[in-house]
Amino acid sequence: MKNIIKSKIMPLPRADIDTDLIIPADFLTTTDKKGLGEHVFARLRMMEGNFPFNLKKYRDAKILVTRKNFGCGSSREHAAWALKDWGIEVVIAPSFSDIFFSNAMKNGILPIILEEKVVEWIFEEEKEKNGCELEVDLVKQIVKIPGKKDGFAMFAIDSYRKECLLKDMDDMDYLVSQMNEIEKFDKKHAANIFFDTKVL
Amino acid sequence: MxxxxxxxxxxxxxxxxxxxxxxxxxxxxxxxxxxxxxxxxxxxxxxxxxxxxxxxxxxxxxxxxxxxxxxxxxxxxxxxxxxxxxxxxxxxxxxxxxxxxxxxxxxxxxxxxxxxxxxxxxxxxxxxxxxxxxxxxxxxxxxxxxxxxxxxxxxxxxxxEKPKTMKVNFVGRMGECVTAKDLILKLISQIGVSGARGYVIEYCGEVVRAMSMDERMTICNMSIECGARAGLIAPDSVTFEYMMGRECAPVGEKWNEAVKYWKSLRSDDGAEYDRVVDVEIDGMAPMVTWGFNPGQGIEVTGSIPKDADAQALDYVRLKAGQAIEGVTVDYVFIGSCTNARLSDLRAAAEIFKNRKVAKGVIVYIVPGSEDVMKQAKSEGLDQIFEGAGALFRNPGCSMCLAMNEDKVPEGKRCASTSNRNFVGRQGKGAITHLMSPIMAAAAAVTGKITDVRKLL
Missing domain, CATH: 3.30.499.10 (Aconitase, domain 3)
Incomplete structure (x- = not known):
């Protein structure tokens, strides 16, 4: 992904958004990763006319800002694929579910953890100005509101994960590079594995 | 160390x-x-x-x-x-x-x-x-x-990345009709849907030791619903007894060797955890969720909290302060990786025996596997279910996530033994109340959320 992403935000002031909401099971019958964007948040878009994903003014927003525990529930990576396919590149929240966090990173979506009060401040700013633009600098690990004094926050990211995102690298590269170690380990570890699938 | x-x-x-x-x-x-x-x-x-x-x-x-x-x-x-x-x-x-x-x-x-x-x-x-x-x-x-x-x-x-560890103790005794499902729903309601985010849980205590493997699986199954990466229970004689003779399990000398290793898998005395949570279960009633996440659970004798989330109330069409018992249901689903094992079906069958499904209620009973189905049939459980007017189906995830044709129609309310009551989980606009198999069976025969203890 690019090291700087500048975009208006898509505000989603709701906590505990589960992956069933992000992409309902009806749309999981695919053998592809593409084309899920049109179904992102299908249920809420149908139920709430003014749901942010229905509003023209947010259509090109690349930065989703939401409340705590985003992406909880099902492990479906389709949630990350759907958001990415829609055009979301960054999700900012006070916390994420472990699995979604991992899935997002593996699909070029940067999940940024910011303090709850900062997230709420972004929501207020957005409401007040009827829109809010953010600039996310992955190299410097800063989220800022362009042109606003003190309008910035630092975020933490694991150095390995940062490298992967910047270079569009997958864990597979590192894992495959460790194959010798893995095979050595397998031989030693085999003594503690007692199930046998050959009988099936 | x-x-x-x-x-x-x-x-x-x-x-x-x-x-x-x-x-x-x-x-x-x-x-x-x-x-x-x-x-x-x-x-x-x-x-x-x-x-x-x-x-x-x-x-x-x-x-x-x-x-x-x-x-x-x-x-x-x-x-x-x-x-x-x-x-x-x-x-x-x-x-x-x-x-x-x-x-x-x-x-x-x-x-x-x-x-x-x-x-x-x-x-x-x-x-x-x-x-x-x-x-x-x-x-x-x-x-x-x-x-x-x-x-x-x-x-x-x-x-x-190495996870943090959490110890969960269930403290007290399980009352009548209180099941493993009720205990895990109680934990989730206590710590919330993100209460164990970043942790792996070890479930401990006498209550867990006294549980069958089926019950232990129900507990561990829903660990993810409080955000935990995983949940586990140290193995003991109940574990080994369950495993012995199963198709892929070791036999003979290999079995003895395995058991010796497995017995070493327990927490050392004085082992530390990043967090310890006690869940008091004395005197608790069976649990039911009222809202749209698994943390929104209450005892069946209770009422929806006065400060309940407005969005959740709006979706489930209930009111703050309202008693949960007596809420009418249209569908009942007994199944899923949480509660579709033989013991779950047996327990449900006890409630269906000599009773009829309430008028207008559609009941899906979906065994967890072909093996569970076969055993259930050999015990005549299918006869009991079908005799009561329930549908006994082939194994699969079914109405838990409604990916296949097994869906709760829009606006309909389902008493379900599954694990998630998320918006639209069981179908577009469907409303889900999570509970144990006997509580779901009680809802099936009365047509409403019912304290199963009243049917004994």
Whole structure:
């Protein structure tokens, strides 16, 4: 992904958004990763006319800002694929579910953890100005509101994960590079594995 | 240094630990199903990689398979394509597939233990968040996304950060009609849906020790619903007794050797945890969720909180302060990886016996596997269910996630033994109340949420 992403935000002031909401099971019958964007948040878009994903003014927003525990529930990576396919590149929240966090990173979506009060401040700013633009600098690990004094926050990211995102690298590269170690380990570890699938 | 069981299993599986990188972490058992695997197999083909050790993987079809009585495969084209893809992928990469009518097909988290694949001390992954179920055997088992499914296929490993550990003690005694499902719903309501985020839970205490494997699986299954990466229970004689003689379990001298190793898998005296949570269960009534996440649970004798979330109330069409008992239901679902094992069906059958399903209520009873179905039939449970007016179907995930044709219609309310009451989980606009199998059966015969203790 690019090291700087500048975009208006898509505000989603709701906590505990589960992956069933992000992409309902009806749309999981695919053998592809593409084309899920049109179904992102299908249920809420149908139920709430003014749901942010229905509003023209947010259509090109690349930065989703939401409340705590985003992406909880099902492990479906389709949630990350759907958001990415829609055009979301960054999700900012006070916390994420472990699995979604991992899935997002593996699909070029940067999940940024910011303090709850900062997230709420972004929501207020957005409401007040009827829109809010953010600039996310992955190299410097800063989220800022362009042109606003003190309008910035630092975020933490694991150095390995940062490298992967910047270079569009997958864990597979590192894992495959460790194959010798893995095979050595397998031989030693085999003594503690007692199930046998050959009988099936 | 004293270590808890989670740390022991963790340490045993670290392959490479290098500064600046997450640990390379070994996976022993990889369970595969049709929905979260096609893109991973495709990744292997794209990158020209082979399957690392196909003998440590087992696949089945469960998520979108039809559960109709005379089922063929799945009813919609997308699902059929996924199932066909899995069959082809398993053949191509040499993975054993527990296909329909093999006698071994079923919900992936039901068949793993049933076949004796799930064992103490191993690491288990599946592209499914309820993989935590296998923790009941003292395995470290967790759900992963499809990209990681591909990593495990190709290398037998994942990159992982060491989790924090949490000890959960159930304190007190289980009252009449209070089940494992009620205990886990109580924990989730106590710590919330993100209360264990970043942790692996060890469930401890006399209450857990007294539980059967089926009950332990129900507890571990829902660990993810409070955000935990995994949940496990140290193995003991109940575990070994369950496993002995199962198809993939060791035999003879190998069995003795295994048991010796498995017995070493317990937390040392004085082992520390990052967090300890006590759940008081004395005097508690069976639980029911009222809202749209599994943390919104209350005792059936209780009322919806006065300060309940307005969005949730609006979706479930209930009012703050309203008693949960007496709320009418349209559907009842007894099934899922949480509660579709034989003991769940037996318990439900006790309630259905000599009773009829309430007028207008549609009841789906979906066994967790072909084996559970066979045993249930041999005990005549199907007769009891069908005699009462319930539908006894073929095994699959069914109405838990409503990927196949088993859906709760819009605006209808379902009493369900599954694990998630999320918006639209059981179908577009469907309302879900989570509860135990006997509570769901009580709702089926009365047509409303009912304290099952009144039917005794």
């Amino acid at each position: 004293a270590r808890n069981i989670i740390q022991k299993i963790w340490d045993e599986h670290v392959v490479v630990s290098k500064d600046g990188f997450p640990d390379v972490f070994a996976i022993d058992l990889h369970l595969i199903h049709e929905v979260t695997s096609p893109q991973a197999f495709e990744m292997l083909r794209e990158k020209g990689l082979r399957f690392h050790v196909s003998g440590r993987a087992v696949a089945t079809i469960d998520h979108n398979v039809s559960t109709a009585v005379n089922r063929k495969i799945a009813t919609d084209v997308g699902s059929q394509k996924q199932i066909t893809a899995l069959r082809g992928n398993c053949a191509e990469f040499g993975v054993k597939l527990m296909d329909m009518d093999s006698g071994r097909q079923g919900i992936v988290h039901v068949i793993g233990p049933e076949l004796g694949l799930t064992q103490p001390g191993i690491t288990v992954v599946c592209g499914d968040s309820h993989t935590s179920t296998h923790g009941a055997f003292g395995a470290l088992a967790f759900g992963i996304g499809t990209t990681e499914v591909g990593h495990v296929m190709a290398t037998g490993c994942l990159l992982q």
